[in-house]
Amino acid sequence: MKTCLIAERSHAVRKVAAGIISSLGLAVITAPDDADLATLLVQTKPDILLIDEGLTGLESANLLRSLRAGAHGRAPYLLVLTLRRDTASLAALLEAGADDILIKPFDAGMIALKLAAAGLVPFPAGSADEAA
16 A cells, blocks of 8 residues: 655644545555654655645755655655745746645645546546546
């Protein structure tokens, strides 16, 4: 079973994301802040890291670069949660190593599509990929 580590400061967002991710058949581990994030990454070796760009104490671009460089073991699929909508900020996250971006607020369908497009879960029933 694939594992997703959700690193998100908001309890409500963490809870919603965990419910959506587990409904896709993935095991879920959550981290409310960055205090234990490096340890959790090494110990759990998640397949997916769903990470809040604004975690206290994290400089997201530096963290993404260090994950891509293998500083915490093998790099998981990096899906960054953000409130930002401007192209320059989103481009900076992708250039730093994010595999994809999920803009808040998000819904179950968008998470499912992004993870399916990455080959991590099956496409949802009735999707265009299934019809092709």
